[in-house]
Amino acid sequence: MNILLLGSGGREHALAWKMAASPHCTELYIAPGNPGTAQVGTNLPVSVTDFPAIRALCINHKIDMLVVGPEEPLVKGIYDFFQQDEALNGMIVVGPSKAAAQLEGSKAFSKQFMQRHGIPTAPYAEFTAETYSEGQAYIKEHSVPIVVKADGLAAGKGVVIANTHEEALRSFEQMIREQQFGEAGSKVVIEAFLTGIEVSVFVLTDGENYQIIGHAKDYKRIGEGDTGLNTGGMGCISPVPFMDELFWNKVTQRIIEPTIAGIRAEKLTYKGFIFFGLMNVQGEPWVIEYNCRMGDPETEVVMPLLQTDLVALLAAMDNGTLADTNISFFDKKAATVVAVSGGYPGAYAKNIPITGWELAPKHPQTLVFHAGTAQANEGLVTAGGRVMAVTSFGDTLGEAVQHAVATLEQIQFEGMYYRKDIGYEF
Ligand code: AMP
Ligand code: GLY
Numbered sequence: 001m002n003i004l005l006l007g008s009g010g011r012e013h014a015l016a017w018k019m020a021a022s023p024h025c026t027e028l029y030i031a032p033g034n035p036g037t038a039q040v041g042t043n044l045p046v047s048v049t050d051f052p053a054i055r056a057l058c059i060n061h062k063i064d065m066l067v068v069g070p071e072e073p074l075v076k077g078i079y080d081f082f083q084q085d086e087a088l089n090g091m092i093v094v095g096p097s098k099a100a101a102q103l104e105g106s107k108a109f110s111k112q113f114m115q116r117h118g119i120p121t122a123p124y125a126e127f128t129a130e131t132y133s134e135g136q137a138y139i140k141e142h143s144v145p146i147v148v149k150a151d152g153l154a155a156g157k158g159v160v161i162a163n164t165h166e167e168a169l170r171s172f173e174q175m176i177r178e179q180q181f182g183e184a185g186s187k188v189v190i191e192a193f194l195t196g197i198e199v200s201v202f203v204l205t206d207g208e209n210y211q212i213i214g215h216a217k218d219y220k221r222i223g224e225g226d227t228g229l230n231t232g233g234m235g236c237i238s239p240v241p242f243m244d245e246l247f248w249n250k251v252t253q254r255i256i257e258p259t260i261a262g263i264r265a266e267k268l269t270y271k272g273f274i275f276f277g278l279m280n281v282q283g284e285p286w287v288i289e290y291n292c293r294m295g296d297p298e299t300e301v302v303m304p305l306l307q308t309d310l311v312a313l314l315a316a317m318d319n320g321t322l323a324d325t326n327i328s329f330f331d332k333k334a335a336t337v338v339a340v341s342g343g344y345p346g347a348y349a350k351n352i353p354i355t356g357w358e359l360a361p362k363h364p365q366t367l368v369f370h371a372g373t374a375q376a377n378e379g380l381v382t383a384g385g386r387v388m389a390v391t392s393f394g395d396t397l398g399e400a401v402q403h404a405v406a407t408l409e410q411i412q413f414e415g416m417y418y419r420k421d422i423g424y425e426f
Pocket of ligand 1: 122147156159161191192193194195198277288289
């Protein structure tokens with residue numbers, strides 16, 4: 001099978017690495033990819049949202065399967081774009097239709113979906129410019145912290161956890177009145193704050209059946225001990241110690257199964273990954289959000305722990321045999337630790353030379369995934385906030401983290417920073 005993967009982050013390097021290992025993978029292309037994906041496939045310089053250019057790649061390279069890494073092309077309707085295309089009839093597109101991708105693309109849509117299907121989620125209300133004063137009143141009537149969310153995609157910046165009513169009112173004003181996020185904030189969801197521990201659960205579905213392909217806990221704060229600003233994710237562990245049989249049963253019965261049943265009942269076309277962002281509130285799972293893609297850096301631990309052939313699994317999803325597939329996992333603990341540019345998640349410099357990475361990994365059970373890197377004449381340089389994600393295995397989570405940190409100690413670039421305490425609370 002010839003495969004084209006869209007994206008250029010650590011998630012895509014991990015997906016590319018996993019798919020390249022499959023006997024079903026003939027040629028693997030990545031658009032646009034990064035220097036890490038170039039180690040396992042062929043990078044093609046095309047943007048993930050340039051659908052006509054992606055179509056030309058699919059035709060020229062006789063692509064059998066298109067795997068979409070990030071959410072933006074999915075929310076913009078890449079699935080539907082190819083579904084209607086006779087020249088590409090038969091190509092498998094891994095991802096939801098545009099309508100189903102609203103589960104990530106519109107917070108109001110996903111909240112309404114959860115309410116319709118009795119899926120536990122924080123109480124909320126939605127407002128627009130027409131209902132601005134009702135929104136202000138709603139904020140004042142509810143206790144803080146309170147969460148203010150732009151309805152649409154806002155590059156991970158559309159969620160504000162307000163600790164005071166003033167802060168919530170100000171965020172609400174910025175989104176609706178000042179159009180801080182443009183169209184994405186023309187509708188705003190205001191919801192109750194849930195206190196607990198977050199966990200990301202990943203499912204592959206064909207819209208009828210599903211398989212759980214992994215889970216992880218993401219460490220989102222920049223500072224050790226979960227302090228400081230939110231980031232795209234500074235590291236992950238898997239498995240998560242509280243994901244025991246009792247909790248898994250609640251997650252499948254109350255969340256995953258009603259979600260799949262809802263997709264089926266509403267006749268949404270969904271053939272791809274579902275990322276359930278959950279909160280464990282005193283032993284009870286609640287949904288914080290759905291994403292229609294894999295997580296980053298979660299994928300960097302989920303793929304290395306998945307023993308089953310991913311390409312075979314994606315093909316099974318397409319041909320209706322997903323329910324009959326056996327999924328197996330390596331019986332190990334995994335951790336990924338992300339090295340970021342100095343200043344991230346604020347402003348940071350790019351094009352800084354990276355050294356020592358060719359010598360890594362120090363430990364045999366270690367994988368170095370590229371995220372924001374680029375190949376320059378003089379060698380590898382930084383090209384983003386999150387630069388590399390180092391994944392290691394161990395008999396314990398602590399050992400896995402230690403191995404990842406030992407490898408990161410071999411890698412250098414000016415301003416490099418990473419958390420050494422990933423998994424600290426377990
Ligand atoms: P989202 O874009 O919906 O994932 O929100 C970003 C992050 O904000 C989540 O990963 C949570 O850490 C946090 N968050 C969102 N909604 C809530 C909530 N209702 N209660 C507590 N934390 C939340
Ligand atoms: N790590 C969180 C995300 O991918 O959205």
